[in-house]
Amino acid sequence: MSEPARSRAVLSNEDFKLLQEAVRFYIEHHQDDPVSSKYSALYHRLGSAGGRG
Numbered sequence: 001m002s003e004p005a006r007s008r009a010v011l012s013n014e015d016f017k018l019l020q021e022a023v024r025f026y027i028e029h030h031q032d033d034p035v036s037s038k039y040s041a042l043y044h045r046l047g048s049a050g051g052r053g
Helices: 013-029 036-050
Strands: none
Touching: 013 036
16 A cells, blocks of 8 residues: 655745735734734744744
8 A cells, every 4th residue: 555645835935934924014004903913813823834844
């Protein structure tokens, strides 16, 4: 029985950095938005995920 093929990364570390920068820009320009706390959490998750690899 053969082993399953290893999945390939969909996003590179550079992609995570670019997405994190875009989310940071959004947070800075929408501080009064009630959803901004969700974007803040996403920003931190992107930073954690981008550091892997």
